[in-house]
Amino acid sequence: MRTHTEEKPHSCEICGYSFSKKSNLVRHIRTHSGEKPHSCEVCGNSFTEKYKLVSHMSTHTGETPHTCEVCGSSFTENSTLVKHIRTHTGEKPYSCEVCGYSFTEKSKLVKHIRTHTGEKPYSCEVCGYSCTEKSTLVIHMRTHTEEKPHSCEICEYSFSKKSNLVRHIRTHTGEKPHSCEVCGNSFTEKYKLVSHMRTHTGEKPYTCEVCGSSFTENSTLVKHIRTHTGERPYSCEVCGYSFTEKSKLVKHIRTHTGEKPYSCEVCGYSCTEKSTLVIHMRTHTGEKPHSCEVCGYSFTKKSKLVIHMRTHTGERPYSCGVCGYSFPQQSNLVGHMKTHTRT
Known part of the structure; x- marks a missing residue:
């Protein structure tokens, strides 16, 4: 009758929570006392309730008596089967009263509600x-x-x-389970795919409040902001030189240790950076992926293409501070400067 009257005569003396059944109060009190009276004779694990021990024993026997009639998957507990069946039916019986979002499991709803209340019960x-x-x-x-x-x-x-x-x-x-539907590129992590998709959409949601530059990734924005603040949080313990990015510090440290972790399987050449090895491998494969749109000439390195393009544009970005003569390459300027320093 208490299901109709909503009477709950059994109260917890610790927290005041009340129950319609004494047995429910007994189980609840164990959440305070930590008592776990039901123990597994095989591994010694103990549980607050007998049904949990019965379910646990299936991990030793391998028994999975609860089977899905749709796909044949089997489970140790009926409750797990019930949740599984919802993946077939699409049923989401637990709804949030605040935003209407619904869930397949009550525990997921409880966690979700905390996004509204701000409750953080685990400290x-x-x-x-x-x-x-x-x-x-x-x-x-x-x-x-x-x-x-x-x-x-x-x-x-x-x-x-x-x-x-x-x-x-x-x-x-080498598994890359997250693939781009536009160009077929695949990635090891979902967030990398999300970031990559912005190269197709042009979206740049992270904007610098100082200069207005925008970026596809928040991490890139964080690095960019350091160009304004001058912050270099990653310091070398050997020489004290500091860097804006951790990856740059890792590469720098190799100048002290002499470590060259990237090796060519063809000739044994080793280097400090993966990008250097990629470029080196092209000396074996003959690959020249960077092509000039004007004359079709191709190069192994993008930097060489940039220099080559100046033969078409006439750009000479390196100028002599003494006589004003300019050059397409920095190495040309260095050689030229010697004509001024000769005695």
């Missing part, structure tokens, strides 16, 4: 950082413990997040 006891999901807090705590539980089986590099491991593995497999 870090070390630094006070708070977040909307427990899983986010678990990952955050690893910034303090330095735990990296997800390891690559190929190179043994480890990560704090599983998603970072998945992306890393693609550096070994």
Whole structure:
């Protein structure tokens, strides 16, 4: 009758939450006490409720008794099957009363509602950082413990997040699952595809408030702003030289260590940058991807094409500060300057 009267006579003495059944109160109290009376005899894991233990045992037996009649997929729990079936039916029974957005699972709705309320119930006891999901807090705590539980089986590099491991593995497999429908280029990560699509649409949503320049990526805007502020946050511990970008610091450090991580499989030539290796490989393949639109002459490097174009345009951007004579290449100016310094 309490389903009709909405009577809830069983109250929690800790938080005041009330229930229509005493058994529900007993289970609720365990969220405060941490009690987990149902233990697995195989691995020792314990649970607050018996049904959770029963479901857990399937991970040891391999039993998946709940089968989807549409595609044949099977699951250890009926609740997981119910959620799965919604991928076929498209049903989203849990709706947000604020914006109307709907979800397949109640837990997803609960998380979504926090975007409206601003509630962040999970807090870090070390630094006070708070977040909307427990899983986010678990990952955050690893910034303090330095735990990296997800390891690559190929190179043994480890990560704090599983998603970072998945992306890393693609550096070994070469997998690029995100493809552009316009030009066919593919990418290892979705955000890279989103950024690439802007080269087709021309969209540049990130704008510099100082000079008005706009960019396709926020990271590019951040780097650009440093040209105004003069900030160079990445410093070399050996010589103190600083850089606007971390990648430039990494390359610079190799001038101290002598490391040349990029090697040619044909002749053994090694270099400090991947882009240098790409250009070098063209000496073997004969590829000349940069072509002059005026005369059709092609080059292995874009910089050589730029210099060549000046033979058509007549541009001479390098001028002598002594006599005013100008040149199409900087190397020409350097040679010319010697005519003034000779005694």
